[in-house]
Amino acid sequence: MITMSQRKNAWVGPAALLATALAIPAWAVAADEDTEHAHRLTPAESAAPEQGAVPVPGVPALAGGTLPGPSPEATEALLAPLAASAEHPVGPEDLLEISVFEIPELNRTVRVSEKGTISLPLLGEMSVKGLTAMQLESRLRDELSRRYLQDPQVSVFIRDYGSKKVAVIGAVGKPGVYAMLGARTLLQVLAEAGGLVKEAGGVLYVIRAMPEGDSRRLPVNVNDLLTNRDPGLNLPVQPGDIISVPLDRPTYVYVDGAVKTPGRLEELASRPITLLQAIAKAGGTTERASLKAIQILRRGSDGTQSEIPVNLKRIRHGRDPDRPRDLLLRSQEETR
Known part of the structure; x- marks a missing residue:
């Protein structure tokens, strides 16, 4: 007081x-x-x-849009793993779509077993765990050309990332761990988790493990993401990400x-x-x-x-502004 x-x-x-x-x-x-x-x-x-x-149902509005968005440097650092490795390693429960050009009999959609193997016509059972889609394409091409075909054209697409999980915690409708069913964006994962509840705060965080062993935490302005529809904030989600939605304080x-x-x-x-x-x-x-x-x-x-x-x-009389966070005060926790 x-x-x-x-x-x-x-x-x-x-x-x-x-x-x-x-x-x-x-x-x-x-x-x-x-x-x-x-x-x-x-x-x-x-x-x-x-x-x-x-107003967005179930999402707290942020007056004035004053919460800071992520800096370009922070965004670039968080997304660096995506640029460095455009493909994720294949793992158990992933669903693979394999096509051989002009040989439809060899086309298959297969689920990777718990052992990390798949079974294909002509080639039988083979281990694919840890390979990227491009590496698997190369291996299948080598095996087919060595044994059956001349210069085969093979494509591999990871349709479902059954082995890849993303965690959503905090003020969402259904917190939990979700499988990456193909490529997903932040909005798609939040929707799968039931959306934000009314007690959600104005900033959520995408926490990502980095190749060097540490982790990055990128703040995302909820109002800009949901109300202003800023496409730059609808980040691609990677397996292993943690999306944290703190309660409002x-x-x-x-x-x-x-x-x-x-x-x-x-x-x-x-x-x-x-x-x-x-x-x-x-x-x-x-x-x-x-x-x-x-x-x-x-x-x-x-x-x-x-x-x-x-x-x-x-x-x-409108001669001076009446802005939130300009004329209004904040608690000790906010100004740290």
Whole structure:
């Protein structure tokens, strides 16, 4: 909570590193002589609808689209394994589609056994575990040309990745481990896992093991992925990926001074409110409120505290913006 001194907001409670405060009446806060005390902001006047948000059932909207998206460097690093190895090794339970050009009798769709083998006409049983599709094509071509055909043209397509799994955890309808049934994108895997529940936060993470042994975690803005349909965020999913959808977390705003119900407001981190909305939730201003002398106390990630003067009259009349995360405060956890 914020307590108010004679002239300034001077203290922030340990639970809130950031807080919004209405200036208290003129007898306690020095204000312009022409400060209006006659007009009060009602909750209806204070509330300002968010612009540009498109609701998606079961998905929390992110006001203002302010959550950062992944940097190009982070995306490139996460997708590097895809560029380095365009094909995944064959494993047990994979479904292979094998075609030999102009010899349809040899075309087969086969499931790799638990031992990592397949059985084909003319060639019998052979081990394929650990081979990429291109390596298997080369091996089949060599075997057929050595024993039966001249310069055979062989193609191998991995139709289902039965051996490849992806885990989806957190705030989804059906958390669990899912088989990679062919190539999959992030949206496809999320849909298979039942979509995001209403308690989902504003950012999800794709966690991927890297060739050097460590792992990368790429944040994905849920609003940009689902509402704005940013194609750059609909990443191709690799076997072994973990898609983590954290629950939304509360963040606290403290409003004190010349409002009808001062105190703590609890909001969700993915749904930041604006100054006008915070005042509305606090019951609106009293008749003694100094609308031109509002102070926002905010503490940054480095621990320094700043005081931001705000003219509420200008915001009400549209001359100053009423932006979430600009005039609104965040909890200690958010600013780390």
